[in-house]
Every structure is written in C-alpha cells, then in structure tokens.
Amino acid sequence: MDGTRIKAVNNKGRNFTKNSLAKFIKGVDERLDEYLKRLDEDDATESGTGGSRTKNLADKIEALRAKRDGYNAMLNDLERRGEDQISLTDPDSRAMATHTKVGVGYNIQVAVDAKNKMIVEQAVSNQVVDMGLLTQTAQAAREILEVEKIDVVADKGYFKIEDIEACEKAGMTPYVPQPQRGPAVAKGLFRKDEFNYDAARDVYICPAGQTLSCNHESTLCELKRFHYTNPEACKACLLRTRCTTSSHRQVTRLENEAVLDSLAARLKARPGILNTRREIVEHPFGTIKQWMNQGAFLTHGLEKVRAEFSLAALVYNLRRALNILGTVALVRAVRA
Numbered sequence: 335m336d337g338t339r340i341k342a343v344n345n346k347g348r349n350f351t352k353n354s355l356a357k358f359i360k361g362v363d364e365r366l367d368e369y370l371k372r373l374d375e376d377d378a379t380e381s382g383t384g385g386s387r388t389k390n391l392a393d394k395i396e397a398l399r400a401k402r403d404g405y406n407a408m409l410n411d412l413e414r415r416g417e418d419q420i421s422l423t424d425p426d427s428r429a430m431a432t433h434t435k436v437g438v439g440y441n442i443q444v445a446v447d448a449k450n451k452m453i454v455e456q457a458v459s460n461q462v463v464d465m466g467l468l469t470q471t472a473q474a475a476r477e478i479l480e481v482e483k484i485d486v487v488a489d490k491g492y493f494k495i496e497d498i499e500a501c502e503k504a505g506m507t508p509y510v511p512q513p514q515r516g517p518a519v520a521k522g523l524f525r526k527d528e529f530n531y532d533a534a535r536d537v538y539i540c541p542a543g544q545t546l547s548c549n550h551e552s553t554l555c556e557l558k559r560f561h562y563t564n565p566e567a568c569k570a571c572l573l574r575t576r577c578t579t580s581s582h583r584q585v586t587r588l589e590n591e592a593v594l595d596s597l598a599a600r601l602k603a604r605p606g607i608l609n610t611r612r613e614i615v616e617h618p619f620g621t622i623k624q625w626m627n628q629g630a631f632l633t634h635g636l637e638k639v640r641a642e643f644s645l646a647a648l649v650y651n652l653r654r655a656l657n658i659l660g661t662v663a664l665v666r667a668v669r670a
C-alpha cells in the first residue's frame with residue numbers, strides 16, 4: 335500500500351486554514367491601526383493637498399475592512415462547520431502536508447499486487463495524512479482479490495496501533511514499521527525499541543541488562559498504560575546519561591502492545607519486505623504521474639476527482655496487462 339498527493343484545481347493562495355486566517359486578520363488590523371493613525375495626522379496637515387491624500391487613505395482603509403470582513407466570515411464558517419481549512423476554487427480539496435510539495439490537493443491511496451504491479455484497490459480522499467487508512471484499503475483489496483490471507487505492507491506513515499490491531503482482527507497480516515517518536519528520541523537517548531520486553535516475566539530488560547518492573551498504571555484515551563522502572567539500578571548505572579535526564583528511566587507499555595511485539599517480530603523475520611514494497615508501489619505512481627501526465631487533477635470536487643483517478647488507474651492496469659500478456663492474449667482473455 336502507498337499514498338501520494340495529487341494537486342487539485344485550487345491555487346495555494348485560495349486555501350485558508352484557521353491559523354492562516356487568524357494571521358491575516360492580525361496583519362490587516364495592524365495595517366488598519368497604522369492607516370488610521372496616518373489619517374489623524376493628515377487631517378491636521380491636509381489643508382495644502384485639497385484632501386486627496388486623506389481620500390486615498392480612506393479608500394485603503396475601506397478596502398482593508400472589507401478584506402477583514404471576508405477573513406472573519408471564512409473563520410466563522412470554519413468554526414460553524416468544525417473544520418480546519420477552506421478551499422475557495424475546489425471546496426473539497428485540502429492543503430496537504432508541506433513535505434509533499436503538492437500545496438492543495440487530494441490524498442490518493444493504492445493497494446498494488448506484488449506479483450504483477452497492478453492496482454487492486456484505489457481510493458481518493460481529502461484526508462491530509464495516511465494514518466488511519468490502512469485497514470479500509472487493505473480490506474477492499476482482499477475482497478477484490480477474493481483471498482482469505484493477505485500480507486499488508488505499508489510505510490511508517492500508516493502506523494497506528496488501533497489500525498494494526500483492526501487489520502489483524504480482520505484476518506490480514508500487517509507489516510508496518512513503527513516510527514520512533516517521543517521525548518527520549520528527541521533528546522537522543524536510548525529508544526524504547528532498545529528495551530526488550532520479556533512477556534513471560536512481564537518485565538523490560540534495559541540496555542544495561544537491568545530488569546524494569548511494572549510499578550504503576552494509568553489511563554490515556556481509555557487505553558490502559560503500564561509503567562516499568564528500576565530506580566535503584568538507574569541510580570548506579572554508568573549508562574544513565576545516555577538513557578534519561580531524570581533520576582531513573584521509565585518505559586511505558588500500552589495494554590494492547592502485544593500486537594506491536596508480533597508486528598516487530600514479523601518485520602524482523604522479513605527484513606527486505608519494506609524495500610520490496612517501495613519498488614512495487616513506486617511503479618504505478620511513477621507511471622501515472624510521469625508517463626500518463628497526471629500531475630494534477632482536471633476536475634473539481636471529490637466525486638469527480640474520484641472518477642478521474644479511477645479512470646487513470648484503469649488505464650494504468652490496461653497498460654500493465656498489455657505489457658504482461660501482450661495484445662493477442664489480452665483480447666482473447668477479454669473475449670473468453
């Protein structure tokens with residue numbers, strides 16, 4: 335599985351987020367204050383210019399006020415609809431993450447079969463991130479392929495423990511690397527994956543070989559979290575500066591974290607699977623964007639954009655089938 339972003343018919347300047355609107359309103363207010371101050375000063379000295387400077391400033395102030403009203407109306411509209419951003423040309427499109435370099439566009443998801451590099455399932459949404467899209471795309475692909483078992487390989491952008499769990503519960507086998515986040519990673523300290531969990535004893539073994547036991551639990555978003563420590567061992571540890579900035583290190587485990595242990599074991603057993611995935615999924619996106627010139631959508635609105643991309647995927651699959659089977663075999667297969 336993979337996702338890409340394709341540009342919508344919506345210039346970046348015609349997309350506003352709550353933050354950008356608040357910034358624009360602040361900027362307009364500052365300029366208004368400045369113009370009003372200048373207007374007061376000019377009132378006192380205008381006698382020689384026949385009032386033209388004052389008229390100029392008054393026009394600018396009026397234009398700025400109209401602009402501010404427009405920004406405020408958009409902000410109120412966003413608040414009312416509980417949304418974060420608004421696009422004026424194609425209202426369904428969204429500003430995508432900056433690193434995608436797409437500006438305003440749509441999120442395209444594909445599931446590609448590893449054998450023939452054909453698109454099995456494709457979906458278009460205006461969700462900005464891939465997180466949360468794993469199970470629904472994989473499930474649709476499995477139904478289309480009419481198979482019981484399926485290996486679902488995706489990059490770390492899809493990593494979400496609930497989604498990994500849902501994928502397994504649906505009978506699929508996910509391979510998704512866990513991104514290493516959190517304060518310890520940010521500070522360059524030992525990562526959590528450098529602590530080994532011993533399920534039989536319910537303890538963690540730290541990089542110094544010490545045992546960290548569960549000493550309390552808490553709840554976050556209705557999910558139980560267990561906290562493992564060994565303050566005595568940390569006190570005398572020579573590795574402490576590489577492990578924690580506190581008196582001792584704490585490792586937290588989610589109640590459903592066993593699902594991540596088996597995920598890590600599966601990835602370890604098939605080390606090349608993520609590189610293989612990249613080669614497979616880059617093929618359709620590269621072909622559609624470069625060779626079929628689908629760097630941007632031509633239609634407006636989610637429904638039409640979905641139709642547009644489904645046609646692109648269909649053409650890609652036909653080309654693949656022609657390349658794999660040849661024209662004669664394909665025509666024969668279609669007639670059969």
Ligand code: SF4
Nearest residue numbers: 540542568571577583
């Ligand atoms: S500081 Fe504590 S948890 Fe970290 S390596 Fe040392 S003993 Fe282990």
